[in-house]
Amino acid sequence: xxxxxxxxxxxxxxxxxxxxxxxxxxxxxxxxxxxxxxxxxxxxxxxxxxxxxxxxxxxxxxxxxxxxxxxxxxxxxxxxxxxxxxxxxxxxxxxxxxxxxxxxxxxxxxxxxxxxxxxxxxxxxxxxxxxxxxxxxxxxxxxxxxxxxxxxxxxxxxxxxxxxxxxxxxxxxxxxxxxxxxxxxxxxxxxxxxxxxxxxxxxxxxxxxxxxxxxxxxxxxxxxxxxxxxxxxxxxxxxxxxxxxxxxxxxxxxxxxx
Amino acid sequence: xxxxxxxxxxxxxxxxxxxxxxxxxxxxxxxxxxxxxxxxxxxxxxxxxxxxxxxxxxxxxxxxxxxxxxxxxxxxxxxxxxxxxxxxxxxxxxxxxxxxxxxxxxxxxxxxxxxxxxxxxxxxxxxxxxxxxxxxxxxxxxxxxxxxxxxxxxxxxxxxxxxxxxxxxxxxxxxxxxxxxxxxxxxxxxxxxxxxxxxxxxxxxxxxxxxxxxxxxxxxxxxxxxxxxxxxxxxxxxxxxxxxxxxxxxxxxxxxxx
DNA sequence: GATGGTTGGTACGCTTTCGGACCAATGCGG
DNA sequence: CCGCATTGGTCCGAAAGCGTACCAACCATC
Numbered sequence: 001x002x003x004x005x006x007x008x009x010x011x012x013x014x015x016x017x018x019x020x021x022x023x024x025x026x027x028x029x030x031x032x033x034x035x036x037x038x039x040x041x042x043x044x045x046x047x048x049x050x051x052x053x054x055x056x057x058x059x060x061x062x063x064x065x066x067x068x069x070x071x072x073x074x075x076x077x078x079x080x081x082x083x084x085x086x087x088x089x090x091x092x093x094x095x096x097x098x099x100x101x102x103x104x105x106x107x108x109x110x111x112x113x114x115x116x117x118x119x120x121x122x123x124x125x126x127x128x129x130x131x132x133x134x135x136x137x138x139x140x141x142x143x144x145x146x147x148x149x150x151x152x153x154x155x156x157x158x159x160x161x162x163x164x165x166x167x168x169x170x171x172x173x174x175x176x177x178x179x180x181x182x183x184x185x186x187x188x189x190x191x192x193x194x195x196x197x198x199x200x201x202x203x204x205x206x207x208x209x210x211x212x213x214x215x216x217x218x219x220x221x222x223x224x225x226x227x228x229x230x231x232x233x234x235x236x237x238x239x240x241x242x243x244x245x246x247x248x249x250x251x252x253x254x255x256x257x258x
Numbered sequence: 259x260x261x262x263x264x265x266x267x268x269x270x271x272x273x274x275x276x277x278x279x280x281x282x283x284x285x286x287x288x289x290x291x292x293x294x295x296x297x298x299x300x301x302x303x304x305x306x307x308x309x310x311x312x313x314x315x316x317x318x319x320x321x322x323x324x325x326x327x328x329x330x331x332x333x334x335x336x337x338x339x340x341x342x343x344x345x346x347x348x349x350x351x352x353x354x355x356x357x358x359x360x361x362x363x364x365x366x367x368x369x370x371x372x373x374x375x376x377x378x379x380x381x382x383x384x385x386x387x388x389x390x391x392x393x394x395x396x397x398x399x400x401x402x403x404x405x406x407x408x409x410x411x412x413x414x415x416x417x418x419x420x421x422x423x424x425x426x427x428x429x430x431x432x433x434x435x436x437x438x439x440x441x442x443x444x445x446x447x448x449x450x451x452x453x454x455x456x457x458x459x460x461x462x463x464x465x466x467x468x469x470x471x472x473x474x475x476x477x478x479x480x481x482x483x484x485x486x487x488x489x490x491x492x493x494x495x496x497x498x499x500x501x502x503x504x505x506x507x508x509x510x511x512x513x514x515x516x
Numbered sequence: 517g518a519t520g521g522t523t524g525g526t527a528c529g530c531t532t533t534c535g536g537a538c539c540a541a542t543g544c545g546g
Numbered sequence: 547c548c549g550c551a552t553t554g555g556t557c558c559g560a561a562a563g564c565g566t567a568c569c570a571a572c573c574a575t576c
Contacts, residue, residue, distance in 0.1 A: 089412070457535075
């Protein structure tokens with residue numbers, strides 16, 4: 001476990017908005033939306049656990065609920081009919097799963113499931129849609145996240161086409177590090193191979209390469225980030241664009257706030 | 259030249275809506291939006307030529323105008339700071355360039371430019387934003403296209419990770435074929451290499467492979483599709499998901515209507 | 517502390533793709 | 547009709563990654 005559950009229940013700093021005594025959320029979208037929009041959602045939000053591999057969106061099935069992630073990581077995944085899959089979106093406490101509803105659709109051909117266990121604020125699709133219908137500003141606000149995710153997915157397509165495995169792996173580790181408390185996280189080679197769309201032994205070798213450069217430290221089922229700038233350099237431009245986009249759209253992430 | 263300019267000026271079938279005498283558009287979004295929403299946009303729409311390589315969206319620069327493509331093809335392209343690029347979105351008469359405005363953003367880190375010359379209905383960003391502000395239904399309608407494009411980009415990321423060059427090339431040719439009148443189009447190997455993010459000689463070899471399977475016929479600066487089902491099979495699942503998504507969101511494309 | 521499932525490390529030959537270079541064919545403009 | 551830029555075809559060695567297989571290390575459980 002690489003985050004502190006206890007932290008979720010401790011006191012938070014002085015509220016800025018009247019409502020914020022109720023809005024001690026780890027999720028950046030909930031933290032940053034207007035108090036009025038948050039008030040619309042809040043009665044229907046329920047804190048739920050996100051166990052490993054829990055499906056949040058099932059392909060071509062109506063979306064049951066939206067999840068504002070508090071911590072942990074969910075991946076948006078595309079699959080070929082033959083069962084090959086690759087990660088095309090990476091969502092942590094800065095985002096939400098089930099974003100298709102924001103675009104007035106009720107389902108998606110892409111899957112989304114939990115990759116690093118955590119917690120989320122869950123809201124039923126019906127309640128969420130009602131809030132969207134009631135507040136144009138809520139939809140516009142959440143569309144910024146959709147916009148960001150589109151950029152992120154585009155960059156994933158770019159690095160998949162252009163970068164070698166070590167570079168793609170470095171990017172993935174950086175994105176994971178951005179969304180996790182602390183500098184280490186639990187992850188298996190097998191899992192990384194599925195996400196990156198490569199062979200498992202390839203991941204082993206690539207991790208060794210990164211470890212040889214003293215950028216990470218790799219243990220059984222665990223990776224420790226040692227040198228972020230080094231990883232960014234190795235990702236050779238594949239990391240940074242979506243992150244800058246998020247900052248532009250939402251302001252800087254306060255990583256200490258998580 | 260692989261489309262018929264003259265066709266743009268000939269009479270169209272009997273209108274369904276009162277407005278449709280004015281709405282003889284090749285663009286599917288303009289054809290399918292509600293008459294009221296079309297009426298909002300129509301006074302500001304201007305038919306413009308899309309010469310090869312014309313930039314429609316410049317990265318990190320405010321979007322000047324939205325282009326509803328009548329024919330021809332625009333590509334959304336992601337670039338690394340080092341200048342490597344790859345195509346992450348493919349837009350023809352079924353879509354629009356400058357879609358970031360629909361998500362209430364005024365710019366994008368992704369470039370968009372013309373890859374196959376054609377024509378578009380252009381509308382100034384300010385006019386377009388005014389129409390969006392005036393009509394919630396217009397935004398919801400165009401969000402379906404954003405949704406579709408997100409799926410398409412995701413599939414691009416998937417095939418870039420999983421498919422070999424011949425498969426990715428087959429997918430690209432199919433997508434091109436879907437958006438072009440006739441079974442042939444003008445394209446250089448160099449250009450395809452840039453789009454797919456590979457070496458130019460690699461494209462030459464892959465095209466020969468497809469030609470050897472009698473799926474296409476390749477001439478200098480031109481490709482002819484001979485066997486669509488064969489290409490779909492070779493793309494091994496990489497083609498079809500976004501296309502089905504478009505049909506679900508907008509109904510079947512009437513390719514004869516173009 | 518034996519057992520068995522999970523996870524990680526390694527090896528092998530093979531295919532794909534790369535990077536670079538070079539030349540041939542094409543077709544346009546003078 | 548010639549010259550030249552564009553485009554396409556080919557070749558080379560090298561690197562990356564694949565598919566497969568096998569074994570070692572680790573860990574939970576009994």
